[in-house]
Each structure stands twice: as structure tokens, then as C-alpha cells.
Amino acid sequence: MLSSQSQATDRASLRRSNDSAGRCHYTFTVASPEESSCPGGSVKPEMDGVMSRVILLEALVSQLLAGADGGTRTRVESNTEEGLQEAYAQVTRERNQLQQEKERLNKQLQEQQRRLGELSQEAESLRQKPCKQTHTSGGAQHDSRPASDPANDFKNGAYQEMKAEVTKVQASHLNTDENQTITDCGELLSVGDPVLHRKADSITGKYGVWLQDPEPLGPHYTKKTVWRIDAVGKDVRQLFAFEDMDQFSRGFPMKVLVLPEPVESTGATIYRGSLYYQRKRSRSLIRYNLTSESLASRLELPHAGFHGQYPYSWGGYTDIDLAVDEQGLWAIYSTSKAKGAVVIAQLDPESLAVKQSWETNIRKNTVGNAFMVCGRLYTVASYTAPNTTINYVFDTATGTQRAVAVPFKNKYRYTSMLDFNHGQRKLYAWDNFHMVTYDIRVGRANQGSS
Template sequence: MVWFLFWSLLSIQAEDGASLHGSINPAGRCHYTFTVASPQESSCPGGDIKSEMDGVLSRLTLLEALVSQLLAGADGGTGSKGGEDVQKATAHVTGERNKLQQDNAYLTQQVRELQRRLEEQNREAESLKQKSCEQTQLPGGSQRDTRPVSGTYIDPVHDLANGSYQEMKAEVTEVPASQLILDGDCGDLLSVGDPVLHRKADSITGKYGVWLQDPEPRGPHYTKKTVWRIDAVGKDIRQLFAYEDLDQFSRGFPMKVVVLPEPLESTGATVYRSSLYYQRKRSRTLIRYDLDSESVASRSELPGAGFHGQYPYSWGGYTDIDLAVDEQGLWAIYSTSEANGAIVISRLDPDSLAVGKSWETTIRKNTVANAFMACGRLYTLASYTAANTVVNHVFDTATGVRRPVAVPFRNRYKYNSMLDYNYAHRKLYAWDNFHMVTYDVRLGPGSR
């Protein structure tokens, strides 16, 4: 029983690095001490080892005195009285221990809650820092004379002597935005960030078009950083501009201009696994153009697909066939006469362009402004001109179920003619009234 009293009075140990100690001070009163381990010992003021040892010695002295009194009472009095004293002391110690354990549990819970709040604040601070980086834009400034020299193509919007740009670039390099993507985050779309401007077209041919990056390049010549751009206004659209990265894209110096063997139609093209996929002008023919060999690798008819203004998005532009890429592969978004203008989704073989499986939705294609695929789900945009609109429908190919949603979306320049998802960078790429922008997206945990 003495040893039980010794260990009960000495300390009550807490979990997760926290401890609660009870002792009797020289005045005869109970004294409790609650201790939480610090990540840095130097940050704990008053952490003197000698004072802790003095406290332990003091408690041991009091404990020895108490044990001596109990033993003396047991020897000098009757056996029953000594037993009663021991029982009373035991009950008192047990009650104190129980109370201390309850207090310890409560304080431990409070510590965990404070740690959780601290982690949330750190995440929020990181998010704010990321938005601060993303909202930094290139300064407007005046345009310089950029006429072609010796037959070399020079994009009109650039300025090598722009000191402000160089300063901004250094800042972004020093504090990069976080691009952490968890494997389990492939569920529903939770939010779309504000648009970040990367480039503005300089002529009427750039009112709308296609610009994107390959999420999964396989050839030796291009990487995930390579930027591809097609100006989609004109009678014969064949030029595909390649930029080394976003910096070169922003300055306006293409490293290469590829002339396609057959013209494309509208803004439904996409780049995937080092190939450009596009719809041939005035037809339902799909073409896979190998970017490394610069040749047509395959072509295929999309059965029953409308084309050249039969089933476009609400903004028009001959957007009957929209090709898209996500974590699950290559898709075609279109409609047929059998579907009466409702959106049809088909998964395509990326090599042969053969149709694998198709889903017919109940979403009228000409009632939505644009669409994209993410995690096997189709998302549609309500308006292409409203500055503040929403992603208004989602169709899940895993369940075949369509649901209304209302994820806020901004058309800053009020004429959004292209919208594509890049799963490698976890962004949406858009062409909004001469302006090429990206949006950060946040997806929920996967449920598949």
C-alpha cells in the first residue's frame, strides 16, 4: 500500500507528450503542475533543470514524512485504527488521482484543439501566400515596334528591357506557389480560383483560340512546361505555335511554328501524350497529329457527331466537337441527331481515336457556354459573357448521374470561348476575349 501511495503521489503521466504532476507544498496544500513538451527546448522560459530537481526532492521529502507517519500510526495504535487511516489515505489519494486524470484529459484535449487550429492557420496562410503570387500580373506599359527581322517571327507583345518583369520573375522564383496534389483528391469540383492572366493576343485572329500544356508528354522534344497556342479566327487555321515555357509564352517568343497539314475547326483541340488532337474543318473527322514526327498519326470519324454549327455551345464558334483530357484519358464532348442536341460524352482510344464507351446526358449543349472533363466527370459553364457565373452541371460517368451544382466562376474579360482542364498542373486553361488565363481548381477526396 505504501508503494501505491508513493507512485500515486509522485506523478500522473499524460499522453502525447503532456504530463500533470501533483504534490503537497510546505504549507500543506496540494500543488499541481501541467507540462507540455515544446518543439524547441530553448523556447520554454524558466526551463531550469536545477529547479525541477529541487521540486522533486521536496516532494520526496514530504512523501517520506507521510509514509513515516502512516507507519508510526500503524505500529502505535490498534490494528483497526491503523487500517482505517491507511484506507482513508488511500481513498483520498485515489480521489485526487481520478480528479487529476480528468483534468489531464481535458487539458490534453485543449492542447490538441490548439494544435489543430494552428495547423489550419498555417494552411490558410500558405493559401493566401499562393493567391498573392498568382494575382501578380505583368505590367501593361507601352508596346514597342516588333516588326519581323530577317524573316524571323517575333510576337508583338514582348519587352526584353522591361525591368519590372524581371523583378516580378525573381519574386516568383523566390516564393513559388504550392502545387501539392494528393492522389486521393479526384472527387467533385469544390472551387475555382480567380483568373490569372498570362498573355493577351495582339490581333483580331486572337479573339478566341486554344492554348494549353501537355499533362503527360511522351516524346523527347517537349515537356510539361511547353506551351501550345492556336489562334482560331480565320478561314484556314493551320498554325500551331510552341513556346518553351510560360515565361517565353508571356514574352511572346515562340520557339517553333508548326504548320498543320489539314485545317482545324474552332476551339475544341487538345494536346495529350505528345500529340495534338483536333477536328478537321467542316467534318466530323478527328485527327491525331504527332508533334515529334510532325505527321498525322491517325484519323477517325466520330459516329453521328454534329459539326460546323449543328450542335455548338451557346457562344457559337462551330464548337460542335470539343476534345478534352483528364486523369482517365481522352474524351469527346459533342451531340448527335439521335440525342436531339443533348451532350454526348465518348471516351476515345488515344492512339486509334476509336470510340470506347459513350454516355448520353440530359444537358442541352446549346444551353451551356463551355464544358471540361475532370476525374471522369463532365462539368459545364453557365455563361461565357457574365463576369460572375457558375459551373452549373456535373455528369459523373461512373454513376451515369447528372446533378446541378453552383461553383462560382469568373469571366473577367466577358467572352470565354475555350475551357480545358490540365490534371498535371491542376488548373483550368481558358481563352477569354483575347486573354489567355488559368484558374486554380480544388477537388474533393475521390469516392471511386
């Protein structure tokens, strides 16, 4: 009995320890005298529980880390989006500012164009006021005076009576029938300063044609009607019609005609209700009836160079230049036979057939432009020099030519078109976007004064 108790004492133990709450616990442990181990007893379940808690903890930590990283990316993306929105807003503000500035400049341009039109109209009105008549030993002679001159006093009855008589005498020298045998013709003595009527407002107006019909036919269009073609472009077909010079200066066409064939360069002209022009890339001449708005005649100009073979010195495919004066319709061009010298042909205004031609000694590519007055060809030495001269004259009546030196001004430094209008007694020119006219003075035949 004592032996058994002694063995049990050896196997029993008392242990004292604090729990997690700090309270003291006494644990008395006695080993089993019969079982060396407890069935199913193991520390594995406890270890499994610890491992499960560790795995769960790691998963939570991973989720937290992933959430922190996603937040960083979200913040970066948010910052990037905010930057783009701010940049777009800045660009929008700048675009709106530019649009406002454009509108302001357009308003200024329109105002300047309006003022220019008013000034041009006023200048034209002043220029057309009656001029004073000066007395010489040979009688009364026509002489221009400023609009402020006392001779323009309409209350002066004696002056008005004299003016009426002078006007009547001048009218007797003009044509009295449709065949128009001109007697008041002579050699060009002087060309006045250019008077501006309109400035083109786009690149298509760099050069072109603008004219008035010196002898209009029919009720649709009159001598006041102004015609314009902007000649810059690959397919030039538009012909603008303006009611009068005032509407032309303001830029308000009353009609736009579409031509059946494209126009080549600036050699077109208007005469007796028809537009005459050279078809693009050909030597074909076309007569376009302005009233019926249809092609009336077409004919090739025999042997004429075209599309850059024999242009004026400024180029522009000005190989064939059509012109009108008191004696009718003319073509100014050259041929291979003439070797680049100017050839003048008088054309039938109905059929466009050549009635007669003359070959000159003037090299076409050495002159800036040319025009006809009273059956005489006049050439301009330069198309760009501000102060140049009309340097040659060829008289078709005698078949002779000679050098002259009549001062001429290219005010805007690029005269691409120059034509005479015998109805207005003016030269019409297109000078670097600017449409201008020149007054001229012509000496009467066999006389030394105009």
C-alpha cells in the same frame, strides 16, 4: 506769144507748206500743155504702201495680244502647279508625322507588353512559392497563404522538414505507372480567380486554343512546353510551340508547325505527345504526332454534329470539344438522336475509336463551355457574364447528373475555350484575346475536403 503765156499762167500754181520737220517748202506746179496725164502715174503705189504698213501693224498687234493671252495662261498654269506642289508637300508632312506617331505607339506597346510579361512572370513565381501548412485536430491540412506569410521563411528548419514530409505524402497519391490509375480524384469544389499569362495582339487572337501537355512523351517537348493555335481565320493550320511559360508570355515561339488539315474552332487538346483536333467542316477527328510532325490517326466521330449544328451557346462551330483528364481522352458533342443534348465519349488515344459513350440531359447550346475532371463533365452557365457558375456535373462512373453552383469568372467577358490540365491541376481558358489559368480545388473521393 502773149496768148500762150496767159494760158500757161492759168495752168501754173505756187503752193507753200511745212514739211514733217517744220520747214517751209514752196512748190511750183505747171500743168503740161501736151499731156493730160502722166504715163503710169497713179496714187495706187502709195496706197499699196500704206496698206502694207497697216497689215504689218495689225499682225504686230495680233502677236502682242496673243503674247499677252499666253502669258496669262502661263501664269494660271504656274499658279496651279505651285498649289499642287504645296498640297503634296503638306500631305507628305502629315504622312511623316503619322508614321512617327505610329512608331512611337509601337514602342509604347512593346514596352507595355514587356512589362506585362515581367509582371505575369512575377505573379506566377509568387503563386508557385511554398504555402503554409495549418494544423487542425485531424492533422495537417494543405492551405494556401500569401507569399509574404512567415511560413515561407526558408530559414525555419522545422517548417522545411514538415513541408518535405507533407510533400512526400501527397506524392504517394499520384500515379506511379504509365497507366495512371488516379486515386486523388473527387468532385470540383472551387475555381480560383483567373491569372493572365498572355494577351493576343491581333484580331486572329480573338479566340483560340492554348495548352500544355499533362503527360508529354519523348525528349523534344516537356510539361513546360506551351502550345497555341489562333483559331480566327479561313484556313487555320499554324501550331505555335513555346519553350516555357516565360517565352509564351513574351510572345517568342521556338517553333511553328504547319498542320496537314485545317482546324475547326477551339475544341483541340494536347495529350501524350499528340495534338487532337476536329478537321474543318467535318466530324473527322485527327491525331497529329508532335514529334514526327505527321498525321498519326484519323477517324470520324459517329453521328456527331458539326459546323454549327450543336455548338456551345457562344457559337464558333464548337460542335466537337476534345478534352483530357486523369482518365484519358474525351469528346464532348451531340447527335441528331440526342436532339442537341450533350453526349460524352471516351476515346482511344491511339486510334480515336469510341470506347464508351454517355448521353446527358444537358442542352449543349444552353451552356457556354465544358471540361472534364476525374471522369466528370462540368458545364459553365455563361461564356460572357463576369460572375457566372459551373452549373451542371455529370459523373460517367455512375451515369448521373445534378445541378451545382460553383462560382466562375469570365473576367474579359468572352470565354471561348476551357480545358483542364491534370498535370498542372489548372483550368486553361481563352477569354476575349486573353490567355488565363484558374487554380481549382477538388475533393478527394468519399471525402468532403481537398
